[in-house]
Amino acid sequence: MRLHSYDDFTPLREIIVGSAANYLSHDRDISFELFHHENISGFRSDWAYPRLAQAGGRTENWVIKQRYAEELHEDVEALAVCLASLGVTVHRPLPLPPDADPIAGLGWTAAPTPALNIRDNTLILGDEIIETPPAIRSRYLETRLLTPVFRRYWEAGARWTTMPRPTLTDASFDLSYMRDASTTLGGPTEPIADPQPSAYDVGLEMMLDGAQVLRLGRDLVVNVAQHNHEQGVHWLERHLQDRYRIHRVWRMADNHIDSMLLALKPGVFLARHDGIRDLMPERLRSWRYIVPPEPDPGAFPVYDDYEDLMLTGPYIDLNVLSVDENTVLVNEQCTGLIKTLEAERFTVVPVRHRHRRLFGGGFHCFTLDTVRTGGREDYL
Template sequence: MLQTICKKTVKLCRSPTAVELFKRGLLTTSVQKQANKDSPVVSSYNGWDPLEEVIVGRPENACVPYFGVEVKAITSQDRWEFFHQRGGTSFPREHLAKAIEQIEEFCNVLRGEGVTVRRPDVVDWSKEYETPDFKSRGMYGAMPRDVLLVVGDEIIEAPMSWRSRFFEYRTYRKLVQEYFNKGAKWTAAPKPLMTDALYDQEFPVDDFEKRRDLVLSGKFVTTDAEPAFEAADFARAGKDIFAQRSQVTNQAGIDWMKRHLEPEYRVHQLYFKDANPVHIDATFNLIGPGLAISNPDRPCLNLDIFKKAGWKIVECPHPTLSDSHPMWLSSKWLSMNVLMLDENRVVCDANELPTIKMFESLGIKTIKVDIRFAYSLGGGFHCWTCDVRRKGTLQSYF
């Protein structure tokens, strides 16, 4: 029946251009929308319903970001020489090749678990670009979790806050366009100008003690000159979305999300005792209905909503990663940056035996994968992915 209707619809498109657009999937019709109503191409309300389709990032051509104040604010001084030497150029080639190999294996594991894997375009991130306010080079298309947030059947494109990530959305654009053509909602948050006003130029990047005290008092390298945020600072639990203010997500960005999502969703702000917050998913990770894992070094300061709803909060064991392993843009706590395939299966670091035992004690099957060379670029399994479709419905867990 659907095929017959589609043929009739094509005949009604008198213009050859319209017919061609329809054939190529670039013309959305009521028939297409109705087909996707019954089987949405994009649908994800949390991080634990059965995973059906996911975007996995690409390490190819990844470049070290220019070392501006926004990057200095999240890095320790023992790594500064690396950024001074390599800012705007490729990450070490041999290391990058191993990361590519590991992410390919990760994709194969996901496919073996029955998950459809989509990949963004390969981009030359070394090209310099210029806006009226700044010059930069790109960084990478490795972390879709930072750029894209799926809430129900809507893809929200984050505006980002680093100049090196200004055009990062381009690597995902064909995929997002495809999902839109098939019926998904698509929202791009306002792109910040990223003038000097967005960054506190006096932020004490070279004094860890002062930097920590400022952050703990609620002051960050990003100002509220304009909304800016990264999608990985938001965690989804059905009707409730949790956000943290961080070095890459400002209060104006959280306010924009609240106004965009409410009243259909409730947006809550979480606060952590964290000297250098950047993304919520290596600090507090919602892994099941009524179950979250927490970083003991970065405790949450306002857990009332979880306690009242009877949630179980499990502290993660400390990571075992050696200090000698290069972690240019992240911490060892990527050990808790896991990807749930459903409530009972988790993809986690094959080397982190204490974390594996923790999951097993919770009755969760561990799918062990090694992506430690990919870790060095700044993300774990959760960061390297964006779940496009999970089999589940919108519910309230609070």
């Protein structure tokens, strides 16, 4: 059980699949609203921060309907079974207890979430586990649910590193890019004009999710949308030194790159639109960019606009998981993407995932590949 993962496409041997057990609610506070504003800005704007504060509270606990939570759990468990049936060794995090106590930082508390979208708060680079600095308060201790798995890899020789943890006061967040009328990432959105001061303020802090990093052997493509991300990339550069080449892409997305672009094999990307090519490092613009058709609205369940909080856009099904350079796990309801990949001679394994828009992730988000056969190759 030795950690060895440099990319997202060479033959997969071991993987961690997240847990959806007891995913009961979302804590909506400044950290949650900022992270998800691209998708929730058009939803119930009267509930968006800072109007929560004007209504008498700075946090709202948004309860998830039990049926959706149960069906999500069923689908995630089926994903783990599917990967095991393909010969992949599957590891699992600790489940979140149904009566989990709130977690607390300096000046804030939050209801914890299960370790479901585990790609977000961890970056695997070769034989190193890097726990990345979270941007959402409710997810601050999420990687602790992965500790038993990480410890086994560490005992087998892996390096285990934690990036500096932010305090996550209101003043920690770079709000400038949301206030910029020229940005089209998440707008239009209600400006956050009144961040509250705290005795624990330390200024803007580094925040960077593992899902902002595209791994290509010795090259890392990192999406940077604001100053919090920029600080995180600076830390990565100093820490990694000359072991990897880091390439910044500017505002490909608000945060994560893996619902915009994924590498399916050397020389081939799956991309949301062809314009992504122009955002990439010059040496990667010559790769083939497969662009699937626009998502079929009929492929998604119908939700209540005033009760069900959607955290992702309709492009979430681009968030596929490669088992090797020819085999890809795809949401069974995304028929256009399936046909596109089959026309490109990929073997598609259809897997069910009904409520991906409610829980902010797809198959790539739900998983963390820990052993693949590929090395620190120079694909450029």
